[in-house]
Amino acid sequence: MIPDGQTLSYDAAPAFSTPLRFFITAPLFGAAAGATLLAAPDLLDSRWTPGALAVTHLVAVGFMLTVMLGALFQVLPVVAGAVIPRSGPVATVVHLAMTIGAVCLAWGLGSGSHAFLVPATVLLGGGLALFVVAAFLGLRRIPVAQATPRDLRIALLGFAVAVALGITLALALGGRLDLPLLTVLKLHVGWALLGGSGVLLAAASWVVVPMFQITPNYPVALTRFWAMGTGAVLLVWSAAVYGELGSAELALSAVLAGLCVLFAVITLKLQRQSRRSVPDMTTRAFQIGMGSFIAGLVCVLVAQQSEHQVWPLLAGILILHGGFVSVIVGMLYKIIPFLAWLHLTQDVGKAPNMKKLQPDSPIRRHLALHAVALAALLIAAFVGNAWLIRLAGLLVVAEFALLLANIIKVLGNYRRAHAA
Amino acid sequence: MKKTVDARGLEPPQPFELVMDALADLPKGESLLLLLDRMPHPLFRILDRDGYKYESRIRDDGVVEIDILNP
Numbered sequence: 126m127i128p129d130g131q132t133l134s135y136d137a138a139p140a141f142s143t144p145l146r147f148f149i150t151a152p153l154f155g156a157a158a159g160a161t162l163l164a165a166p167d168l169l170d171s172r173w174t175p176g177a178l179a180v181t182h183l184v185a186v187g188f189m190l191t192v193m194l195g196a197l198f199q200v201l202p203v204v205a206g207a208v209i210p211r212s213g214p215v216a217t218v219v220h221l222a223m224t225i226g227a228v229c230l231a232w233g234l235g236s237g238s239h240a241f242l243v244p245a246t247v248l249l250g251g252g253l254a255l256f257v258v259a260a261f262l263g264l265r266r267i268p269v270a271q272a273t274p275r276d277l278r279i280a281l282l283g284f285a286v287a288v289a290l291g292i293t294l295a296l297a298l299g300g301r302l303d304l305p306l307l308t309v310l311k312l313h314v315g316w317a318l319l320g321g322s323g324v325l326l327a328a329a330s331w332v333v334v335p336m337f338q339i340t341p342n343y344p345v346a347l348t349r350f351w352a353m354g355t356g357a358v359l360l361v362w363s364a365a366v367y368g369e370l371g372s373a374e375l376a377l378s379a380v381l382a383g384l385c386v387l388f389a390v391i392t393l394k395l396q397r398q399s400r401r402s403v404p405d406m407t408t409r410a411f412q413i414g415m416g417s418f419i420a421g422l423v424c425v426l427v428a429q430q431s432e433h434q435v436w437p438l439l440a441g442i443l444i445l446h447g448g449f450v451s452v453i454v455g456m457l458y459k460i461i462p463f464l465a466w467l468h469l470t471q472d473v474g475k476a477p478n479m480k481k482l483q484p485d486s487p488i489r490r491h492l493a494l495h496a497v498a499l500a501a502l503l504i505a506a507f508v509g510n511a512w513l514i515r516l517a518g519l520l521v522v523a524e525f526a527l528l529l530a531n532i533i534k535v536l537g538n539y540r541r542a543h544a545a
Numbered sequence: 546m547k548k549t550v551d552a553r554g555l556e557p558p559q560p561f562e563l564v565m566d567a568l569a570d571l572p573k574g575e576s577l578l579l580l581l582d583r584m585p586h587p588l589f590r591i592l593d594r595d596g597y598k599y600e601s602r603i604r605d606d607g608v609v610e611i612d613i614l615n616p
Contacts, residue, residue, distance in 0.1 A: 206586045332583065339556055342582075342607070400554065466558050467587055470565075471594075479558060 139198050139212040141468045145536070146220050147195020148457060152529040154187025154227060155450070159498075159521025161235070166514035169506050171434045172441060179235030184445050185317065186249065187227040188525075190284075192453050193325055194219060194256055196460060197277070203467075204332050205274040207263035215259045222252030230295075239299040246292040253288050257281050276328035276352035283320025283356065287313060311366050319381060320359050322449055324352045327388055329456065337459045338408050340395040347391060355384050375429060382422040389415040406488040410455025413496060417447025438506045446521075447499050454495065454528060458488050461532060465539040473543060482538045487531045494524045548577040553608065561588060568597070568613065576614040584609055 158180045162168065168176025198216055201207040209215060226248030233241030260281055267274045290313035296302045297309065331348045334340055342348075362377040393415050396408050404412070421443030428436035462483035469476035476482075498520035505513035550567045552560030564579050571577055584601065588611075592599050598614040 203587055206584065336583065337556055339554065463557055467561075470558075470561070471587075471591060476558075 139202065139209070139216065141464055141539075143212055143216045144195040144199045144460075144464065146216070147191050147198075148461060148532055149529065150220070150224055151188045151191040151195070152525040152532070154183045154191065154231075155525035155528070156522045157187065157231070158183035159518045159523075159525065162518030162521060163515050164518075166505075166511040166518070169438060169509070169514055172437045175235050175237050177438075179231045181441065181445070182227070182234060183231045184450065185322075186223070186230060189322060189445070189449050189453060191220075191223055191227070192457065193322070194223065196329075196456065197256075197260065197325075199460065199464060200329065201260060201263050201277070204329075205264065205267055205271070205277065207260070207267050207274065209259045209263040212259075215255060219252045219256045222248045222255070226252060233295075242295040242299055246295045250288055250292050253284060257285050272331050272348035272352075273328050276324055276331070276348075279352045279356050280321055280325035280328055283316055283324050283359075284322075287317035287321045290316060308366060308369070312363055315359060315362065315366075315381075318444065319385070320356060323385065324355060326449070326452060327352055327355075330388075330392060333456060333459070334392060334395060334411070338396055338405070338411070339400045341398055343391065343395065347388070351384065351388060355381065358384065378429065379426065382426060385422055386419055389418045406485055406492060407455040407459050409492055410451050410458070413492070413499070414448050414451035414455065417443045417451060417499070421448055435507060435509075439503060442499070442502045442506055446502060451495065451499075454491070457528075457532070458483060461535050465535055465542075469539065469542050477538070477542050482542070483531075483535050487527075487534065491524065491527045491531055494520065494527055498524045547575075549580065550577055551580045553580055553582050560585070564588065564613075565591075568595075568615070571613075571615045573615050576612055579611040579613060581609040581611070582607075585611070 161176060161180050161183065165176045168174045168180065171177065172181075195216075198209060198212055201209055226245050229241045229245035230249060233239065233245055261278070264274055264278060269275045269278070290309055293302065293304065294306070294309050294313055297304045297306055331343055335342050358377060358380050362374065362381060365373040365377055392411065396404065396411065399408065401408070421440050424436050424440035424443060428440055462479045465482050466476045466479050498517065501513070501517035501520050505517040548567065548571075550564055552563045555563070560581055567577055567579075584603075589599070592613065596616065598616055599611055601609060601611045603609055
């Protein structure tokens, strides 16, 4: 006997516009990061310049976190079966708070104006807190035994810790708290990049890589233990950093780097076993991303043994632009046309082939430009020449403008199919 | 004999298209068995909307089986 329906309510499944507003806003922050490099090339003198902090947060918060939150509004119901309560109004508030908060944060860090850091912390802290509460409510009925929903919860907690540490830093910079800045900064970077973004990337990859790149599944031991193990080591590493236990910190950093390399190497190995005869564009984006992660982690370890300013800069460029931006872009080129196709199927009963909604050639052009921009950034940071840095900034502006144009083209194809 | 749609190892949205084609040909009172690599949450929304009855389970080997009945 087959029962009527199943236990989940699908009435609250998000509208297409819910994630889209995040996906359309995010490239503007990426382009703003490039424009900042173009206008002030001396910001790459070290990772501590106000301009470098502004650019880092334009990419990490303005682009990466914005896309990740937008994707989660859709990933939670489609992949995990979790329904975020009142997702439309929640998305509107979260999107506004994160967008205005990211602008205030970048401006406050870049200009040294602490007056902007207070609204930034309130908006970013409040926006993320609202999302985390809504997501946990959506996930409360989903069994923790499933790898992706369980690891999504860990990532959300990682982001919460990272933002709390970021707020602490902003208050310390404004003179409201007396704290060891370098210690809190290390913890903030560790939790933002690994506890939040890294675990979220892994949780999404457990599903996205086999589903869209037609690979075998990740090994069960990896999906079962990687996120929890990484979170546990991150906690112990945090204690070592806080307690200023230098040799323990170095050893635990190496363990964390090893865990990241393990994830990257297994992902690349699975992609080689794909049933596709020719790798698609998303696979190429993941290959750039995983290669950059591995190279970036080597730079992180070298930076811990070297006083030279260039290693942290190269690590930041490789991990943020080469790693996370590449992988996020690769996922966007699957998520957006798939959602367009899904909403067309649900709304009008039929949809054109996904390749008609999102052809390969614009993605190929964008990924080529992205790879050139990455190479230009690395060379410019290594050489330190102002004109090379300006050129790299211009390429970054162009790559994010092309990403936005490609997203808008898919929406145009969606609207035409909807009206037909 | 119940019809089986094996949609494993295909890139989205091909599994979705396969099952929608099969449902279009499914006579009233009959059911089909759908085999997938993962739980198809968006499909459930459409099955609910269109009045199909269904039951899902995960086999020990990880394969998702869904019985769909056209009532």
